[in-house]
Amino acid sequence: MYSENPFDAEFGGIPELYLDFNNDAVKYAKRAHRYKKHPTYSLFITGVRGSGKTVFMNKVGKELNKYDDTIVVTLHNTEDLFRIMYIKLAPMLNKLKKWSSSVSISLPFVSINFAEANEKHDEIYYKTEITKILKLLKQANMRVAFCIDEVSNTPAIQKLAEEFNNWSLSELQVSVIMNGLLKEVAELSSSHNLTFLVRADRFHVNKLQKLSIAQAYIKVFDITSDQAEEMAEMTQGYAYAFQLIGDLMYEELSTGKNFEDSWxxxxxxxxxxxxxxxxxxxxxELTEIDFQFLYEMSKNNNISAIIEKMGKSKQYVNIYRTKLIKYDLIKTIIRGKLGFTLPLFREFIQAKYDELNWG
Known part of the structure; x- marks a missing residue:
């Protein structure tokens, strides 16, 4: 067994054991770096919560950091997005002369004391100064990649879309790498001014391969293939489940317990x-009707039975079926029958439904 625990059940960081999507991260980092052909670039990463969206975004950012001419700035979807963007970008000007001695820096905001003054300016100021910084970085042949976590249809993201269009028209060297839930993408895509999202590359974080999971467990725990396959089956390919089961098993086995007791x-x-x-x-994030559909499905996964139990028309029920498939919570198994995509989600829905006294 490994001498140290390689699993990480926390959300967001890049775990030591990162399966299946390394090549994809490298591919999208290369696309984002092709600034001579495409000065501006955007990528939207989607997936169910816990599927590894943030991890994949951070992995793309890590790959971009390997390029000497690229600055990666990690942000969160907050009301003061442009202020934080400015605070993280401005210090880069102090490094510009190391990158390019030909760039003349004579902007007054370089000496701002951010701890005291960053609340004193309006959004227009920050947008203007960010554009100035991006122009200077372009002169130095530097590219900026903004990695933004948990993007949704907020005023800040709508304004970012407007700025991105302006950066694109000015041919500034900017990439925006975002992640969010599928339902947020649907809302964003329907916004009339978010054309940058329509043009964005899309990457959906799918399930991990059970074979990859089993092989990782064998390598870490030095267990049999049957034991590893049993553990992998429990994860159902869900990235968070893979890390969580690995973390829990490592802690148990490290106390000297045998496999059966630990498992x-x-x-x-x-x-x-x-x-x-x-x-x-x-x-x-689910509505009461979503819950009702999922609860009836947990008892009988035949779509005709769900329609009958909900007491609604086929067209009405199919709206929620399509929605929940799109959100990656359920899937079609065979014609007329549905299945849950997440491990133990059937049991969770039944317990939660009873807890909410909807039964």
Whole structure:
């Protein structure tokens, strides 16, 4: 067994064991770096919560950091997006002369004390100064990649779209790498002024391959293929489940327990943590009708039975079926039958439905 725990059940960071999507991260980093052909570039990463969207975005950012002529700036979708963007960009001007002695820096904002003054300016000021910085960086043949986490249809993102269009018209060397839930993409795509999203590359974070998961478990724990396959099956290819099960098993096995005892405990702890840390958050994004559909499906996965139990028309129920498939929570197994995509999600829905007293 590994001497140190390689699993990371926290959201966002790049875990030591990162499966299946390394080549994709390299590919999109290369696309973002092709600034001579495409000065501005945008990528939207989607997937169900816990699928590894932020991890993949950070991986693309890490690949971009390998280019000497690229600055990666990580941001969150907040109201003061442009202020934070400015605060992170401005210090780069102090390094410009190291990159290019031909660039003349004579802008007054370089000496601003951010700790005291960054609340004293309006948004227009920050937008203007950011554009100045981007123009200077372009003179130095430097490219900027903004990595923005949890993008949604907020005023800040709408304004960012407008700025991105302006940067594109000015042929500034800018990439915007974003991640968000599929439903947020749908809302953003319907906004009339977000044409940059329509043109953006899309990458959907799919499930991990169970073979890759099993091989990783064998390598870390030195267990049999049957044991590893049993663990991999429990994950259902869900990235968060892969890391969580690995983390729990490592902690148990490291105490000297045998596989069977460790696995029995891990299965119990996995369910509890999965429900509280991931599925509760997902449930807050669902409507009561979504829950009703999922609950009826948990009892009978035949679409005709779901329609009958909900007491609605086929067209009405199919709207929610299509929506939940799009959100990656359910899938079509065979004609007329549906399945859950996430591990133990059936049990969670039944427990949550009873908890909310909708039954």
């Amino acid at each position: 029995n405990y891990t299965k119990l702890a996995f369910k509890d943590t999965l429900f509280n840390q991931a599925y509760d958050v997902i449930s807050h």
